[in-house]
Amino acid sequence: MPITGRADPVSQRTANLAALLRALRSGPLSRTQLAARCGVNKATVSSLVTELSGRGLVRPAGMLTGVSGRPSQLVELRGESAYGLALGIEADRFSALATDLAGRVVAERTAAADVVTLGLHRGMDELAELAHDLLAGMEAPPAGVTVSVPGLVDSAGALLRFAPTLRWRDAEIADLLAARLGLPLAAIAVDNEANLGALAEAHARPGVSDLFYLSGGIGIGGGLVCGGLLQRGARGFAGEVGHVTVDPQGEHCPCGRLGCLETKAGLPAVLRAAAPAEDRLHDPALGVDGRARLLRERVRQNDQRAVAAVHELGVALGVALSTVVDVLDPDVIVLGGYLAELGDWLIEPVRLELGARTLANHARCRVEASSLGTTAGLRGAAHQAIERLFTDPTLSPLTEEAQA
Numbered sequence: 001m002p003i004t005g006r007a008d009p010v011s012q013r014t015a016n017l018a019a020l021l022r023a024l025r026s027g028p029l030s031r032t033q034l035a036a037r038c039g040v041n042k043a044t045v046s047s048l049v050t051e052l053s054g055r056g057l058v059r060p061a062g063m064l065t066g067v068s069g070r071p072s073q074l075v076e077l078r079g080e081s082a083y084g085l086a087l088g089i090e091a092d093r094f095s096a097l098a099t100d101l102a103g104r105v106v107a108e109r110t111a112a113a114d115v116v117t118l119g120l121h122r123g124m125d126e127l128a129e130l131a132h133d134l135l136a137g138m139e140a141p142p143a144g145v146t147v148s149v150p151g152l153v154d155s156a157g158a159l160l161r162f163a164p165t166l167r168w169r170d171a172e173i174a175d176l177l178a179a180r181l182g183l184p185l186a187a188i189a190v191d192n193e194a195n196l197g198a199l200a201e202a203h204a205r206p207g208v209s210d211l212f213y214l215s216g217g218i219g220i221g222g223g224l225v226c227g228g229l230l231q232r233g234a235r236g237f238a239g240e241v242g243h244v245t246v247d248p249q250g251e252h253c254p255c256g257r258l259g260c261l262e263t264k265a266g267l268p269a270v271l272r273a274a275a276p277a278e279d280r281l282h283d284p285a286l287g288v289d290g291r292a293r294l295l296r297e298r299v300r301q302n303d304q305r306a307v308a309a310v311h312e313l314g315v316a317l318g319v320a321l322s323t324v325v326d327v328l329d330p331d332v333i334v335l336g337g338y339l340a341e342l343g344d345w346l347i348e349p350v351r352l353e354l355g356a357r358t359l360a361n362h363a364r365c366r367v368e369a370s371s372l373g374t375t376a377g378l379r380g381a382a383h384q385a386i387e388r389l390f391t392d393p394t395l396s397p398l399t400e401e402a403q404a
Contacts, residue, residue, distance in 0.1 A: 013048075016040055017393040020048050021057060021077070025390075028061040030072035049075055054402025056081045057101065057393055077101050082396060084385025085142035087131055087177070088193070088378045089149045091115050091165045091218040092287055094127045096134045097375075098142065099382040101389070109134045112287060120171050128180035135181075143395060144388035145183065146381040147173050148193045150219055152237045158190040161237075164254035164262075165219040189384060194239055194336075196380030198223025199230055200372055201334045203383060212330040213370075214241065214321070215377065216339035217288050219254075220262045224328060242266070244320050264316035267291065267338050274298065274309035289374055292338035299345055307345075314346040318353020325358045325365050336370035343369025 019038040023029060031049060035042045052058040061076035079102030088095035096109040111130050115123050135141070151163025158174035174188040181188075198213035202225040205211065209228045215221040220242030224231045232238050242262040243255050250259030251269075263269055267288055274295055275281040281294055298306035321333055335343055335350075347367050354365065370376055389395055 014392055014394055016044065017048055017052060018391055020045065021052060021393050022390050024058060024075065024077045028074040028076040030064045030074055032072060033064075034075070051398075051402075052393060054398045055393060055396040056399055057389075057396055079104060080106075082140075082143045082386070082389055083138065084382050084388070085131065085134070085145045086378045086381030086385055087127055087145065087147045088381065089115065089123070089127060089147065089166070089173075090193075090288070091150070092284060094123075094130050095378050096127075096130050097378045097382050098134060098138065099379075099386060101386060103383070103386075105382075107134050107137060112285070114284075116165075116167055120168050121176070123166075124173075124176040124180060128177060131177075131181055141183065142187070142385065144187055144189070144385040145177070145181075146189045146191060146196070146385040147177065148196050148377040148381040149173065149190060150193045150215075150217065150221060152240070153190055153192045153195075155189065155191050155232065155236050158185075158188060160190060162255075165217075165266075167254070187388070189388075191381065191384065192221065192223070192239070193217075193377035194221030194223040195230055195232070196223070196378075196384065197221075197336050197370075197372075197376035198225050198239075198334075198380070199383060200376045200380035201225075201336065201370060202228065202230075203380075204371070205332065208331050210329070210331045211334060212239075212321075212324055212328060212332070213334045213336055213376070214317070214339065216265065216267065216335070216337035217374065218267055220265050222324070224330070226328075226330075241320055241324060244323065246316055246319050261316060261320045265313055265320075265339075270309055270313050271295065273312065274303075274306040288338050289341075292341040292374075296341045299342070310342055310345045311349055313342070314349025315353060317346065318350040319357065321350060322354050322357035325354055330365060332366045332368060334368050334370050336372065336376045337374050340370040340373045 020034055023037045031045045035045045058075050059078045061074040063071040064074050079100045083098045083100045086097040094111045098107045100106050109130050149160050150165055152161040160171040160173050162169050173190045178185045178188055194215040197215050201213050202211050211225045213223040222239035222241035224239050243260045245259050246261050247259035251263040253260035253263050271281050299310050350367050
């Protein structure tokens, strides 16, 4: 499936095609059901379904029976017909993940790397190599690409403004990758890892409309969903709770300030508190996931230094999140990234701090550990990448049969 430019945003037919395609995400529907859900007359729906089929995006799915009148032909997504590509940049690794139209993971790759030492351009070389490795096994180019990065992102300009843990500033990620991957610039989006994690967590909780996602890794990030929509703020930098001051006399943060939450809750800080410098917990070869799992095992074994470090982590998180709860009043706070591995020992101290520090209704704000762990940002990126097709189905070209 070649990636083309953006469709005419004012095309009513394109909007109707998108509405039908999104409606089919919930499962097979008849043309009558599609007409009712999308507010389009049945004759138009038939024409739209024919076009979507001609673009390879839907297919027949048996008959709807058990209702009055004649049985109706059902239509369903042709999930395997397209995929979105997610690329992840973290301080210790690059990742690539492809999910199809139905949200199924169809391919994934991970490569350990010292991204700070590599620098921007060599880092982009390695990320592009990982992407090429994944794409070599696919039958067509992706419908869209979203790059997940830990830092302040101008998403409209696909520009990484500042990533303290990577030490990158004003990095033109989309331009650099478009040249290396041979894809049009319009097909590549760049977004903050925690924002994308929040999208993935909200997608996994369809009944939750207001959610704050806290992402734990080398650094700490946050993403906010309100009314079911991601909130970016006036300049796109909302959610940077990792740089809320929790100890004005504390350590220097990579951002240049003192006592940020990241200096207490970033994984390196927690590991320093949990074990001496020569301990295996500090081995970078284990990666974020490996070190978090090892720390979890230490706590399970009642290693007192590890237990105390994780408890202090929970207190620090609760202090910072009490402000989040007072200001934003979310339904749910989700502890993600490496924090999810420690959820059994973090949730209670966080809840206690919220109870002691928030003004009202703290009991109504649930605190949960993510089931997606360190993959949430990448899952959100893949969802956003394939969303490009759900917004504009004409990006999928007509098959030769449909053109005949």
